[in-house]
Amino acid sequence: MATLKDISAELGLSVATVSRALNGFPEVNKKTRDKVQQAADRLGYRPNRVAQRLVTGRSGMVGLIIKIKPDMSADQTFFEVITALTAGLAARDTELVLAVDQGTDPVAPYRRMIEKNILDGFILNEPEVNDARVAFLLEQKVPFILHGTDRDDPPYPFYRIDNQKVASDSIDLLARLGHKRIALINARLRHHFAHERLEGFLKAMDRHNLSSDLVKTENWLADDGYMSALELLAHASPPTAFVCASTPIAYGVMRAIRDKGLRVPEDVSVVAHDDAMPVPRAVTLDHALTVTRSPLRDACEPLAHMLMDHLNGKSVADLQVTLTADMIVRGSTGPAPKGGVLT
Amino acid sequence: MATLKDISAELGLSVATVSRALNGFPEVNKKTRDKVQQAADRLGYRPNRVAQRLVTGRSGMVGLIIKIKPDMSADQTFFEVITALTAGLAARDTELVLAVDQGTDPVAPYRRMIEKNILDGFILNEPEVNDARVAFLLEQKVPFILHGTDRDDPPYPFYRIDNQKVASDSIDLLARLGHKRIALINARLRHHFAHERLEGFLKAMDRHNLSSDLVKTENWLADDGYMSALELLAHASPPTAFVCASTPIAYGVMRAIRDKGLRVPEDVSVVAHDDAMPVPRAVTLDHALTVTRSPLRDACEPLAHMLMDHLNGKSVADLQVTLTADMIVRGSTGPAPKGGVLT
DNA sequence: AGGATTTTTCAAAACGTTTTAAATTTGTAT
DNA sequence: ATACAAATTTAAAACGTTTTGAAAAATCCT
Structure with missing residues (x-):
């Protein structure tokens, strides 16, 4: 593998000049x-990343530690996330190193790495409250970026995303x-976003009396x-509308509604x-479901770039991004029934 | 972060001695x-891996390029594989770098890396014939290890595993x-193992006339x-036994058998x-199915170690391992029916 | 032409480790 | 004590890059 020295020897130039020439420094003659x-x-020169990293003090690798569910099932969106993440990181010349969290102590794999x-x-990702x-x-002063937040x-x-606004x-x-x-x-309220959604819900309900x-x-x-x-529909004054934390929940809710002999959205x-939008579901049922939408995978490239910016010393204040989810009105919402559901 | 130099300064020793002491060289005084x-x-000294790697010429990273199916669905066993693989590599102080193959050219992501x-x-993994x-x-003389083979x-x-013997x-x-x-x-015969299974099948059938x-x-x-x-059962002289390439196929076959009004194994x-053995299936149907078994995940730790041995110069001949799959007889096999199925 | 800039190139240090070859210390036998 | 071997330690080179501070070359200005 050719090195800078090889090139410098070949041309009778110094290694320094060769390095600068290849890295686009302005002070080198055209x-x-x-x-x-x-x-x-x-x-066929390729820079030796390891040498670069020794001198720059960077390893060029960032970690993603994935939590595996007890049943070892793969998360629906996992591949989407990985795909977008590796793409974003590759653009910044950085690799994604994967580790697996299987144990009971969520911190252990981070400590190991x-x-x-x-x-x-x-x-x-998926922060819990006070994660x-x-x-x-x-505490370890290790740079990271969070998809979501774990506190206020x-x-x-x-x-x-702005979860209060979602609600x-x-x-x-x-x-x-x-x-x-x-x-x-x-x-579940162990997720910080659930608190935000709840707060948004309560405020909005209040606002509408x-x-x-x-x-x-x-x-x-x-x-x-x-x-x-089912439980909620059994209430003396049952709901005419459901706001659901996830699309799977919504499908369960719709099944319950159907089972009670009621129709959506009449x-x-x-x-x-909807933060997932996996392909198969989209073509079957999603067309019917009104959602606030912010696909997980859309977050991944920004995440990658923001982490790299963070590593490059960009101030934390400039790296706190809150997006607004889209509201997509489809067939599962309609006017409230005239006299209440049960009349 | 403390370096070797810090330690050597602290103790008035040379860096070389410190290095040797920590790396367990025999010539250093107790x-x-x-x-x-x-x-x-x-x-709190931690060796700087990048520096180590510069001098040893190793990056300490190996790549796994995962092929994503068009529907972005996650492979049943993906997490199991990743878990075992990272564990095996970690034991050899090596990280797993993940990349994603989405394109049409299977070689492209390898070239990029x-x-x-x-x-x-x-x-x-999952080699095709003449992959x-x-x-x-x-051709690039890049070290790798293959789970399976792509040629004879x-x-x-x-x-x-010995696929002829499986059959x-x-x-x-x-x-x-x-x-x-x-x-x-x-x-499908684009998989090399399918050729091997077929050959094993033909030879064995021949042997039994x-x-x-x-x-x-x-x-x-x-x-x-x-x-x-269904097609095979419609044959004039239909089979009284099926040998299936995968457990999902076997479940389909059993459904077909039931739909024809026949019983397994009577x-x-x-x-x-069975190379997957995912948890959920095991508790529901697997108990009934007779299988040749070689779980994918069992292969992962050996794979990791063999790749590291390969990198350390172990001869290729010593790194060609063929295992025999277990035969697990369960409820889906029984004596051939007396007068043939249709009498 | 000669001094002052500006542009371009260079030598050397640095990053943190491993390893080679040589030097020093210790031990042993005369 | 002396010579010789063995055990232990050391200085220095090496890995391939980036970067600093200085030198050299080219350009400009009078």
């Missing part, structure tokens, strides 16, 4: 630069359609939505937040 | 070694049970097995090869 570039091409002393930073990993990385005024770089937009839409009894099936008594906290999947919806409206 | 170790602990000049080698990636890596006498390190063991079992009409539902006219080549999933089985026996 003629020289061309000669160097040509020689580099001819000799840090001790190996080989990563420039981490990408974290232990976040606390650890802050985070002192670290993040990329997230309040949904409420606003439903209220405009005349709904009075609106239920929230929220995610509606009662926020139909709130449930549930797991992520269809069965969870199904069970919750009798009951359903809104969900 | 007393010195202890002092050094102690100082290293006290200062090689040009980046950052990986010590690759782990390849283009294999040819490319051989491979000049590279591999870890595989012939299945036939032997069924022949012992008195089956005469045995069908093979093989995988049975006719090999019931052979189909199919995709991997339940529906494929279902369709093939009327028809089913054997499959």
